[in-house]
Amino acid sequence: MRSLRTRLFAILLITTGLLWLSATVWIFLSTRAEVERVLDARLMEAARMVNSLIVSQDMLKDDEASDRPAQSAMRIPVLDHPHYDRQLSCQIWSLDGTLIGKSDSAPNTTLAAHATGFSETVINGETWRVFAVENAGLGVRVLVGDNLRIRDRLVNDLVKGLLFPALLIIPLLAVLIWLSVGRGLAPLRRLAGDLAARDASDLHPIDGLDTTKEIRPVLKSLNGLFARVAGAREREQNFIAFAAHELRTPLAGLKTQAQVALASDDRDIRDKALGQIVAGVDRTGKLVRQLLDIASVEAVEDGKAAGAFSPGEMLASLGTELRSHGTPAAEIHIDEQLRSLKIGMEPELFRLAARNLLENALNHSPPGTSVRCGMERQTGGVVIAIDDAGPGIPEDEMAHVTERFFRGRFRTAIGSGLGLSIAELALDRAGAELQLRNRAEGGLSTRIVLPQSLIL
């Protein structure tokens, strides 16, 4: 694993270095341009000065000029700087091509062939930058030249002067960057330490009030994750607890009633206990049936495999079946529209879902009320609604009622906590959806949402 600190350090150092380098290049280039401009101006000025000196002092007379040999050409004094000595060289040529005078550092050959202005010439391997002024009145040409080697040295010295402190500073900067990055990453290190020190089962949220803005989102998602894992763990434990309760309680009831029947000599008590045993076996039978229903729903391979049927007819026959088992009082009304609807899905899945929903609705209905099965068309499909006048589902239980073995506050004695879970599972397998809604006028509306693709 690469260290974030090293990574940040490298990035910062490289970018700082590059920035420094480009700044240096820029300074180098602009300094050189500026130095050249200044030196060119000086060349020009020097050439003009020499020219004006010649004019004012009338140093050159025609006769003298012709007498004077090139070797003993007039000395032109130039101010020397020990380090940049002989930077400027000066030559005075007559227009006919004889060297009238030159400075010490100037070569003997002509610095430039042109009449006026700037030019560059290579003499003995050295490049010269030359400015020429022609004095037609006196018949001379003044050439003032700079040795480019010396010019470059000047620019280089300038840039070196800038680079030297930089080279000293860069290691210092590196140390500072390393330390600052370390300090900047401290909250992250603290968080990592907190996490490492945690127990595996500790799912409490991390307290992050004092942490930095950048780490807060990480912390938030971590805490979110903790909450989800804790929730999943709790649901799992609840499931086991609910399952154990739902499976063992009827057995305990059967055993207790059987022992009552065995222990009592009173005929009434014994008969009542035996009656309770029969009821208990019925309930346990229903529980076993529902467990098998879950298994069979889970075993269905293709729930969308079409078998065409009318949900209205199916609900009607389920209603008759449930009544024959003695499920109580409420009337069942089935919308005519629902009878003419034809849907294409695995009929067994719909039957299981509808049976459990209808059974729930009937079991929760107060006597004398009715359970209404109706349908609504909506965009993208059809909703089959089974509405009862029972107590509905408390909103805080809504999210849990389809969990297996979950039984809410308004449970009935014969419920098992599996009905809604079977209905949801079966509809999901068939490509439909189960929605639960409390009705404004009281009671629950269980809604089977069928997408258009299932409607024939």
Added chain:
Amino acid sequence: MRILIVEDDDILRDGLKVGLALAGFTTDAVGTCDAAATALAANGFDAVVLDLMLPDGSGLDILRDLRANQNDIPVLLLTARDTVRDRVAGLDTGADDYLGKPFDLDEVAARLRALSRRSSGRATAALEWATLKLDPARQSVEQAGKPVQLSRREYSILHMLMAHPGVIFSKAKLEDKLYGWQEEIESNAVEVHIHHLRNKLGPGLIETVRGIGYRLGGAG
């Protein structure tokens, strides 16, 4: 001994109510936390048989409330969850005993007797007073080594008096311990039972403290 049964499954609740009554307890049964809280607030119970999973909450909450209110009535938890962790949680919350479903009715009765014995500070199961010996496990009474046949109500009154020797029980209190809510109490029923007890065990055993109630008297 009057027992409150808190269990939401109606078949099991009915089984416990009838079965424990057969074992000599006076039983009342409820199916929700709310009803249990109301019943317990009225007091008068000697022990509670408590299911953990109730429609409107957890039996543990009832237990916690009881203990928070300094009520140390013996509580026997009945639950489907009987892993070690669940048992520990139940006992730590203040339960006195724990039974996993499905259980044996006789075991529930035996454990309730043991709880009541422990709560009244006795180590042995049998109660003795002079030549009288009462065995709660067998619901049997012997006088000077000879068995005495008592009705269920007579036995209950004698059991109560012998469990708290010297304590005066008012008629109302005896009725309370003797009858569940749904049971009809005949007026002067307690007097009739006391009368029968005196006939069977001798007139001096149960003293009438005029205007207050009854207690065990000198040697019967």
